[in-house]
Amino acid sequence: MRTLITGGTLVGPLGATPTDVLVDGETVAALLAPPVPIDPSARGAAGAATAAASGTGRPVVDADRVIDATGKYVIPGGVDVHTHMELPFGGTAASDTFATGSAAAAWGGTTTIVDFAVQRTGEVVEEGLTAWHAKAAGQCAIDYGFHMIMGGVDEAALKAMDSLVAHEGVTSFKLFMAYPGVFFSDDGQILRAMQRAAESGATIMMHAENGLAIDVLVAQALARGDTDPIHHGLTRPPALEGEATHRASVLAQVAGNPPLYFVHLSASEALGVISAARTAGRNVFAETCPQYLYLSLEEHLGAPGFEGARYVASPPLRTNTAPHADDLWRGLRTDDLAVVSTDHCPFCLKEQKELGRGDFSKIPNGIGTVEHRIDLIYQGVVTGKISLQRWVETCATTPARMFGLYPRKGVVAPGSDADIVVYDPNATTTISAATHHMNLDHSAWEGFEIAGKVDTVLSRGSVVVSDGQFHGRAGHGRYVPRGLSQYLR
Amino acid sequence: MRTLITGGTLVGPLGATPTDVLVDGETVAALLAPPVPIDPSARGAAGAATAAASGTGRPVVDADRVIDATGKYVIPGGVDVHTHMELPFGGTAASDTFATGSAAAAWGGTTTIVDFAVQRTGEVVEEGLTAWHAKAAGQCAIDYGFHMIMGGVDEAALKAMDSLVAHEGVTSFKLFMAYPGVFFSDDGQILRAMQRAAESGATIMMHAENGLAIDVLVAQALARGDTDPIHHGLTRPPALEGEATHRASVLAQVAGNPPLYFVHLSASEALGVISAARTAGRNVFAETCPQYLYLSLEEHLGAPGFEGARYVASPPLRTNTAPHADDLWRGLRTDDLAVVSTDHCPFCLKEQKELGRGDFSKIPNGIGTVEHRIDLIYQGVVTGKISLQRWVETCATTPARMFGLYPRKGVVAPGSDADIVVYDPNATTTISAATHHMNLDHSAWEGFEIAGKVDTVLSRGSVVVSDGQFHGRAGHGRYVPRGLSQYLR
Amino acid sequence: MRTLITGGTLVGPLGATPTDVLVDGETVAALLAPPVPIDPSARGAAGAATAAASGTGRPVVDADRVIDATGKYVIPGGVDVHTHMELPFGGTAASDTFATGSAAAAWGGTTTIVDFAVQRTGEVVEEGLTAWHAKAAGQCAIDYGFHMIMGGVDEAALKAMDSLVAHEGVTSFKLFMAYPGVFFSDDGQILRAMQRAAESGATIMMHAENGLAIDVLVAQALARGDTDPIHHGLTRPPALEGEATHRASVLAQVAGNPPLYFVHLSASEALGVISAARTAGRNVFAETCPQYLYLSLEEHLGAPGFEGARYVASPPLRTNTAPHADDLWRGLRTDDLAVVSTDHCPFCLKEQKELGRGDFSKIPNGIGTVEHRIDLIYQGVVTGKISLQRWVETCATTPARMFGLYPRKGVVAPGSDADIVVYDPNATTTISAATHHMNLDHSAWEGFEIAGKVDTVLSRGSVVVSDGQFHGRAGHGRYVPRGLSQYLR
Amino acid sequence: MRTLITGGTLVGPLGATPTDVLVDGETVAALLAPPVPIDPSARGAAGAATAAASGTGRPVVDADRVIDATGKYVIPGGVDVHTHMELPFGGTAASDTFATGSAAAAWGGTTTIVDFAVQRTGEVVEEGLTAWHAKAAGQCAIDYGFHMIMGGVDEAALKAMDSLVAHEGVTSFKLFMAYPGVFFSDDGQILRAMQRAAESGATIMMHAENGLAIDVLVAQALARGDTDPIHHGLTRPPALEGEATHRASVLAQVAGNPPLYFVHLSASEALGVISAARTAGRNVFAETCPQYLYLSLEEHLGAPGFEGARYVASPPLRTNTAPHADDLWRGLRTDDLAVVSTDHCPFCLKEQKELGRGDFSKIPNGIGTVEHRIDLIYQGVVTGKISLQRWVETCATTPARMFGLYPRKGVVAPGSDADIVVYDPNATTTISAATHHMNLDHSAWEGFEIAGKVDTVLSRGSVVVSDGQFHGRAGHGRYVPRGLSQYLR
Ligand SMILES: [Zn+2]
Ligand SMILES: [Zn+2]
Ligand SMILES: [Zn+2]
Ligand SMILES: [Zn+2]
Ligand SMILES: [Zn+2]
Ligand SMILES: [Zn+2]
Ligand SMILES: [Zn+2]
Ligand SMILES: [Zn+2]
Known part of the structure; x- marks a missing residue:
């Protein structure tokens, strides 16, 4: 099966140029x-085309399909590179399965996800990975990989790394400076994991919030009767994200400088580090x-009544009184900031977010965005905030390079997987829970009007979305083992 | 004429992958x-090949030449993007003509130069450009463009911009914060030029040294009898490059933030800005x-006797007692630092550098490197200081993007000019005045042993260097008008 | 004549303690x-007292007067340390003479001024100093010293320093990076003066605004028809004060680090340097x-019509949209910020400020504050912005130490000049042109309500202000030659 | 008893001036x-003098003693403000008692110490304070106060504060970010203590080293067989002091900005914070x-064999390869850096430091310096590193102001305690364990030659050291309750 994508402007991190792309099979x-x-004479059904010798010296192509x-x-x-399908959290689980979540991703022009397999404190790392493989196998519409959440670093865990x-x-490997008793690693554990990563070349991913201090603030807020969703934000101040970011950065220096990647950075203080x-x-x-780019503490997390619950995630939405x-x-x-990911972790209002009514600390943490990132x-x-090139770089190329998927993913180049999106800058998209494809009874993005539209999506050479139809299937997506980071200096 | 470059690893800023390149004509x-x-049956003389239908779905190519x-x-x-062929300086002129200098560049794997046309204080901008076109026309072995040196900003010069x-x-447009009376612009003139550039989108290039302060130090050194070449360096301290860099950066803010590009940055203080x-x-x-990466004040500029003269350039080589x-x-x-250029401005020892014997301030400023940059x-x-990708990015891709040459130059991509270098990492090169191709009676790089070698060079599809032979010719190189910077954020 | 000041709280930079002060003669x-x-039996007329032996081991005092x-x-x-009595400026002169200005200072609790003698570009330094001595001699109500404004650094001026x-x-010695053609020194001149100061131990005072850039902005504003007083501020942006401050700081490093004192700092950018x-x-x-602490660009310099003229000074009042x-x-x-001075340079509205109606660049620069600083x-x-100690330190002790007047001035200590203010924190003061003692037909501080009041002022042991009466006289004040800075690290 | 100190130069933070001091009783x-x-006629035995009326208007003094x-x-x-007399540590105790240590302090010109009462993890705060009062009562040659070490913050401890x-x-109140299991507080505990201090005005003192990370490095070093004293330093890198300093600074911001005082700062990284x-x-x-000013990791902690043990303290001596x-x-x-203290915590080589032979982590931590600080x-x-004024300020005035002892201590002023040192800049002192007065069988300062000498020491008006003799006695020193910090901005 050969597909020619013709007439478009190929956009990559270096620029945008008119280029045709020939796909053969999956690459x-x-x-x-x-x-x-x-050769128009050779064009058959379904837009297929056979290119004849051109006589111009150009390579000639015959394609089964022309887009x-x-x-x-x-x-x-x-x-x-940051999703949590089916993540158990506080007695419930993220509402998207690998099947629903990966299909929604495809709808939105995302053709690879890297989800987090989980070891909780006291569990065995390898068993966590096995469990996550079991959840995903045969379910995904697009390719997928795994990071590993380390919920406690000990000798066995270090070997598992x-x-x-x-x-x-x-x-x-993702470590947590927050959530004592669940995922939390202390500074000694973090140091040891970083030392190991410095040796193996692995990347340490860090959830950087000072959870010990936060837990004091949370307990004090609840004791005062401050139970509304906004207090989720007020008890997790930006300074404590900045602090943890600084601390992790120093620990990495002491550990021999493994690649260190901060997830879901939300605060100016952390960015400065x-x-x-x-x-x-x-x-x-x-x-x-x-x-963190569009929503705010005051406007969203602080919405009247329990409305803010839909925006509860950690780190929290930040104040709009600071830049x-x-x-x-x-x-x-x-x-x-090299990458935009979603931290996709959807929880429905009904039976999920509602668990925290009257106690913000019990609201499941997470927002569902996997479909809308692009x-x-x-x-x-x-709006002129970033260039066309940076859009592609932060959403596709750099995440692939950062996590050892390049050049298989993240680039349209000879030999790469034919994961390709045709994006129409002249069409528009309206986001709504009524029309989205995530398994989620609301949307943090309800009513957002998008200038632009995902037109056609290919995953490993197969068209999975076109003409407003989903042509994919569960199980098309394969597990992609990853190499070491290719984004090092 | 079709050329297929096969079997190599294509290196760009994003990575290195096995890719074959088909050149057709000049692109x-x-x-x-x-x-x-x-199809091997179709292979004719001189390595030409005709590719038959492969039956594998791959495009088939027929090439006149296979590399x-x-x-x-x-x-x-x-x-x-920084050369000075035939630059008049202190009563003499840089020893490379556009013919000799551009051929040397080609030998070294450089296929485009951007030279500086000159308006001196009191001259007319357009006449300067005309004069430089006259020097280059029909002489160059490779393509070339021009920046304009503004030796004094007035109403006419602003219109000329x-x-x-x-x-x-x-x-x-290059401005000088040094060389009062020759190229110097005062802060008011700089501000006005920057304002104009902010409107037109042009890039301001800055020679950032505080020349008024330097001239005091130079006069004091000469008055003390400190006339050796090392005093060229000692009278131009790093702090004064840092200061000028800071000042220009602030002036650009006040002027409305035109693209601002600092040439030949040499000092940590300036880098901090x-x-x-x-x-x-x-x-x-x-x-x-x-x-500035390899040579030092003490070891080279401070060489015994008048030896240091060969290393006199501005800014000067910096001390190796600081990092x-x-x-x-x-x-x-x-x-x-986005770009490596050479500031190629060669002066022979004989009759040129010698002008400054007994008075370092009369030594013509410049070092010849156009052949050796790559x-x-x-x-x-x-040595592990930078990645393979950054080598290509800093020496080819970014300079092309920075100065409006992309994607015609700086990238190997469909539609781009076929300016291509095959580089052999397993061969070696020894640099010597005895063997180099620049018109220069010495080399600042004498005896440098290079791991790696320029193997084959194509300029707009023509092989100009291969098998240790020069196949180029004066006049092959064409003037390349440039657009605005494509490297903006 | 002995005076005992009793019952008060002596405040200095280190703290506030109940302490009695015995003045004998001038010290x-x-x-x-x-x-x-x-001994109450010994108390005579006018509050005089003779202390008898106390029998407690305490020293006994007899005083002619008890406060x-x-x-x-x-x-x-x-x-x-920053006043400009009778300063010629743009065809007029500051409206306070040494007589009126020094008396107003005394009213406000200031007992020493350091005024600026002036050498304009092209004039002889020593002649400037002589002229200023002539203006002040026999006129002052309080002691005074002189800085020297250097309006152009050449060999003669360096010797004069x-x-x-x-x-x-x-x-x-004050140098100007602004006012080309009047006071401006270029960077080479500044460097030379700094080198000389580094040798002699003298302090360089700097007016740090990039005047060459400012003059371009001023000309452009006037050409656009932007002639109102607010444009005085808009054409002197904070960034250009920050730039000049940075430049002077670097030049001082190159010159060998003389003490460097920035006058009238107004902008956050400069403070950062x-x-x-x-x-x-x-x-x-x-x-x-x-x-700069109380007034703003928008509220004062941007007052309707020509009202803003009364607030025209350089650097200008800064925007209140930044902190x-x-x-x-x-x-x-x-x-x-070690010192608060006034930059007292009053110009009446009538016949003075009015010179700039229709052209802000012709408004005489200056505000009159010498009476109100304390x-x-x-x-x-x-309001809790600074401590009681810092009030005394910034207004008296540090300026004395900074400019070589310590311990004669700036401290109440045995042997020091008895320049003492009794300040009543429970009384109040209302500022108005109707009641102030400066020779000025308006006040930038009109209507300011002050919590606190200058109660009694002694100059070298003489009461010059008490009970709301002025007891001083022109000629009481003496010239105080100064030593080198005593505030160095 | 009246004492007149005459003929000397009184030195304080603001300057040095000839001033006579009259002491009456204790103040x-x-x-x-x-x-x-x-009046010389009145001079009796032991240098006493009675001043007659002078006829000059000066106060007349009669003194029992003239110095x-x-x-x-x-x-x-x-x-x-940082001593540890009799501190229990690792099964032994600091070798100076309050009697020997306070006498040694007096010998060295220190007239007040603030020692640390200790609550260890699991103990009751008030009991710790009582225990320390018992150790000190009736023993001290000079006045003393207490800080409280909080070895674990819980509800009871917060109330005790x-x-x-x-x-x-x-x-x-001193908290520890190091020594898990002994003194360590986690970030939540630190936050709570800081919140309480922000309310009461108390000062939080911080031992800032990341002890969790350090303990990993220590265990790894011992496991590798790296047991010599230098590994005490290598396992406590400067970066981990910098990190903890930063963290504590951020936690204080979150807690409402109590006064925060870092003890024994040793590393550039921490100073930057x-x-x-x-x-x-x-x-x-x-x-x-x-x-930290005079000794280094390489030269002292890294001395051959077990010699380095005498220099083991925490934080450790720092490398001399960085500034x-x-x-x-x-x-x-x-x-x-506002204060110089000693962290005086002496342990003899014999039977104390020797405990760590073969395991650096068992060497009692501490150096004895209380006698030599001045x-x-x-x-x-x-040597010109600081001014005469800063010597007095950092060693006496600021520590007194910082910890609520001013103006009773730290200044020679009317009403202050007559704690006065006459220091002879022309005499010399040689430091040696053979001659020092601390109860310590070695000296970290052995052989140091001091230009200058403590000549005479008064404690609350009593001469305790003069003419090379000790005139003090255990029990002269009294407990000094302290107020809140007087050094706030
Ligand atoms: Zn997270
Ligand atoms: Zn997450
Ligand atoms: Zn240049
Ligand atoms: Zn150049
Ligand atoms: Zn000024
Ligand atoms: Zn002024
Ligand atoms: Zn400690
Ligand atoms: Zn201690």
């Missing part, structure tokens, strides 16, 4: 300078998420 | 996933040059 | 732990003035 | 401008100790 066979001569991308962008499929890197294609480390030339990286969001957009411009960040291009 | 027709099927790049890197031809941007393909501005998200950029060079390498890693920076890859 | 004879036994300071602060007389330090008690230099341990200092004033108060707390800064104590 | 009665007239300080400095007695502030004159907080105007303070010591001296100049810091004056 990209060639990039071609247009116009690519095609006309005229007036549209051709970009690598999105890579969302090496084993996962060597044998399982899991090369990144990243900027300083990066100016110093260190392998310190960070992602942010759409919620957190502006700083994050600037970080995306400067590459101090659209939401494209708005930054429309 | 790249396609990038192809190897192996590319070629075997097995075991080698295929990279975009180098772009050196707009005209050069609109009509002449000259979109970058760049880092701060870039962390703040501003369009502030800088280049450094090989001499200037380490900081510059770090800057290249972090992209605080090799010298590749050593940073060999 | 302080003793500080005494209260209660000081005084009851119960419930009041006893502080060293204020030292205002040394001579003034050695023979004239003038140990500080000071903070960095001071954290690095350098002898870099700054003053601010009340106008300049808050930052300055913080600087006073941290000692990054009161205005005391409000910072009342 | 200073007056400061007098010399010459003070004394001739001609050619000498008169300074406030030293205040050492308030009680100690309100009733016990204990206004400062202090500088930043102080530039921001926060009430963040730090002390350093002589060992830690230079930075600390600079910090003393700039007041980023001398050692005076060397900084001699």
